[in-house]
Amino acid sequence: MGGPRFEPVRAVRAYERVVEQVEEAIESGSLTPGQRLPSERELMVQFSVSRSTVREALRVLQARGLVRSRPGDPNGAEVLPFTPAALHKSMTTLARVEELSLAELLQFRMVLDSSAILLATRQRSEEQLAEMDAAVARMREAVEAGHDTFGAADVAFHDAVARASGNKLIQICTDVVRSIVLGLISEKIATAPDRAALMRQSISHHEEVIAAVRAGDGRLAARLSRKAMYDYYAGYVPADERSALRALLE
Incomplete structure (x- = not known):
């Protein structure tokens, strides 16, 4: 039978969507170095996701050198300047x-x-x-x-x-x-x-x-x-x- 062939769809985890949106905000300048993200609780509300999803997204963002997140810090993660x-x-x-x-x-x-x-x-x-x-x-x-x-x-x-x-x-x-x-x-x-x-x-x-x-x-x-x-x-x-x-x- 003719017609197009489709590729399998990759499931996107919720934390990846959170990471993408934060990265876009940093790249566009909406978030600048020194600013802080909302608290974990506020991020849960804004993204409508669980605490574990928020924490996984923050781990990824920190691993990429985009934010610094301190355990137990009541403030949100700090946006870091881009470095060599x-x-x-x-x-x-x-x-x-x-x-x-x-x-x-x-x-x-x-x-x-x-x-x-x-x-x-x-x-x-x-x-x-x-x-x-x-x-x-x-x-x-x-x-x-x-x-x-x-x-x-x-x-x-x-x-x-x-x-x-x-x-x-x-x-x-x-x-x-x-x-x-x-x-x-x-x-x-x-x-x-x-x-x-x-x-x-x-x-x-x-x-x-x-x-x-x-x-x-x-x-x-x-x-x-x-x-x-x-x-x-x-x-x-x-x-x-x-x-x-x-x-x-x-």
Whole structure:
């Protein structure tokens, strides 16, 4: 028999509706940071739900960093200002729930890092350039001494670039995506037989990027940044998915 095919309907729990309405009020500005929600009893009346439903909604809102609710507080939950930490948490949850592939995450990192380096080339200070130099020097020391501090020094380099970009959202997104990527493949990196060679190659790439930044050639720095990312990580991506990364090298 012809006609449309319908998908199963997902039952929406009452607390989810409460969460949605409070989120909408915060997003629209009807509720602003520092304001308080009505008391639990008043919320029960306004939403026409049970106390357990109200409490579950408040738990969700608090977990999302939108409100602060203290047990036994006679006042309603306080609306919190939106912070980078809240965005970091939301993005991390989104990336994990959506089960993004390593190739997708790395592709986004290549876009973010190259954009950050392009902006940093235009806007960096001498102090920020010195921070990048110092981070690469620590990377070199880590390889020579056989320490596990190479990763931390690499993170410091990319943090310095992100700060020099002057864009807070780039800083947050870079941090989130990097932490998820490393969470997926840190063990493989640690046990790679050619790890020292990969680290030396990474240092060489970083030095080339810094030289381009120092020379004020943002396009070259961005292109080198993408190439460095590809060379270091592509081996961890299934061969049939690497074309998505190579597209950013052209």
